Amino acid sequence: MCPPLITLTTDFGSADGYVAQMKGVLRGLVPEAVIDDLAHDIPAHNVWAGALFLEGAIPRYPAGSVHVVVVDPGVGTQRRPMVASWRDRLVVCPDNGLLTLLWRREGAGPIYEIGLPCAVPGVPKVLSATFHGRDLFAPVAAFLARGGRPEHLGSPLADPVRLPFPEPLVLEDGIVVGQVIHVDRFGNAVTNMDRQLFPPEAAAGAVRIGLERAPEKEMEIRLVRTYGDIQPGELAALINSGDRLELATHADSAARLWNIQAGARVILRAVLA
Amino acid sequence: MCPPLITLTTDFGSADGYVAQMKGVLRGLVPEAVIDDLAHDIPAHNVWAGALFLEGAIPRYPAGSVHVVVVDPGVGTQRRPMVASWRDRLVVCPDNGLLTLLWRREGAGPIYEIGLPCAVPGVPKVLSATFHGRDLFAPVAAFLARGGRPEHLGSPLADPVRLPFPEPLVLEDGIVVGQVIHVDRFGNAVTNMDRQLFPPEAAAGAVRIGLERAPEKEMEIRLVRTYGDIQPGELAALINSGDRLELATHADSAARLWNIQAGARVILRAVLA
């Protein structure tokens, strides 16, 4: 039998010790578990960045895994702590939209509010008003990793917070107007345009893609297969490993070189027959 | 039975491979252990930052855990390598004050100097003069994790280095003058003023707190419960998860917006009856 598997994703950084404290609590409660740090450098308070992260990571983890996610600017207020089931994985996090993109891919499973006070072992009588990751989410994850059932934690949560997703606009003439939604470590600019917008033959370059540089001023860019196909000094587009259109350049940061930020408009003009 | 549990905390960063080398040594010596990275981005050479980190992290880890801490500007000099027992946890580190704040919370347990040469398996005959983390502390941690006894490593160390802690000044008229001792990733400014200075009713806002902006010029700030209670653009104070007074703002960096650095003076004027 496999040991329980718990992952941690936060915007805490590591140097201040918040993550270390959470791990210490988990090690004390569920010493047999495997604990994976996924990331602790989600941009501070950035729930949207957390949602994008989880969309890629959670589906890759096996069924039965328990995921603690703490990007929690509303800690200690009326925002609700919750446990969400998603395709046999469990996510313990604040109800602030972190699961928006997972739910968009494949509808939400059962969600439970973690009722307070919480009688799970390891939860102190008085929670820190500023650190539920340590005092609530970690003990709850330990409880779940040992087979505890989410429905024992509280009532169903029927109306979880969802963030608005900026869907691409499909205009009447077939033009699609998308936008950059994330810039990664390499300076690659990920858009909201899914692979489905591009028929398979499009991979051969049979599309016209533009990056809007100013109103009615557009820079045309090639669609290529992979980074190595891009020429030095060229801005190009490809379908990335998350099945989204992404702007990139050769061995450098496209975002920096072309000053591309989240919100930049990317236009799909035509799929050439 | 639980596997041995070892944690690593350093100022090495990860990209240069120093931590990887330590982990490789540990995996070879004690493959059955669980190894947790706590942080490797303690500010370089900053023993004080390491001490603050450990104060929060070590008590959260279960009894029996072994903690390797390498913030070690004096490596290879006369500074002594040591193993300290603290509430049934063992810490392997240089004798340079890293445990100061743990000892302040709850007195020091037995401490042993690691005698050189050290006959523990995995310690090379000639130690690198610049990397005791790999050549000495990691093998010693493996030895301890397998049940080796600290007293077999060397003689008791009676006079460990302690860093001075800047205690708040309590003036005759009841005014308390504290200071900022740490700024965290979020830009929250942690002070040296403990929760005990604030009676329970103070949480309701019944105190007057000031941040000194210039000699005799003070900015009054509210005491609130949690980050979500702070207004946009407001600087406020709260009792943080480490039981210290902390200055923070709404979804932004208080340290940056109000230019608060370690050493900034924070004044508790009165607890209103």
Next chain:
Amino acid sequence: MCPPLITLTTDFGSADGYVAQMKGVLRGLVPEAVIDDLAHDIPAHNVWAGALFLEGAIPRYPAGSVHVVVVDPGVGTQRRPMVASWRDRLVVCPDNGLLTLLWRREGAGPIYEIGLPCAVPGVPKVLSATFHGRDLFAPVAAFLARGGRPEHLGSPLADPVRLPFPEPLVLEDGIVVGQVIHVDRFGNAVTNMDRQLFPPEAAAGAVRIGLERAPEKEMEIRLVRTYGDIQPGELAALINSGDRLELATHADSAARLWNIQAGARVILRAVLA
């Protein structure tokens, strides 16, 4: 029996989720494995930095360990995916020179190209053209960690890419001209000059070392044992834990204070008798 041991080294950072996705794949395929993150902040696209990292880390890991390394600017192009055996460790990575320095220390062992398509469990039918770390290297590592044999993955790879190593120049008059090849987190500047260039007595300071500041203008520096021997404001040299000459200063960044970058020339003038 020990569980399988897999390590991960990449230039992915952690915040974008690429590493989390790789770990999720591994946890699903080989849940019994121990997985160590070594570093994910290798400078982007910097194969040379990856090679330096591996030179120090891989030899410290025990025989039988499996190492996934993804610094892979050529992903999806003709560059070959490979598995290399090195002193009973296995490294799964692109064939782009990452193992250059390991091979320089102790010749290459058997190397196999990972043939495509790859029938190993967990490899999707269509690989992402931009993320072989997740779709190919992680499943292959799981296969190897469970005892799969490298030769079942593809054909021997006889001509792996090797990066040129900048060997120090030994001039006729015995002068050795080396250079800085890496600056670490502390601002220490590591050179290409190995310990063997310095006879044991050299540790006592019996050498003359210079840092070239301009053509024919040189700054003489002392050879010391360890960082603590360096005076405040002094630039000195020592033999570091990787057995290379390194320039450092007292509790600060030598690279910043003396503006030392990779390529800076370091001259060994004489070993005094």
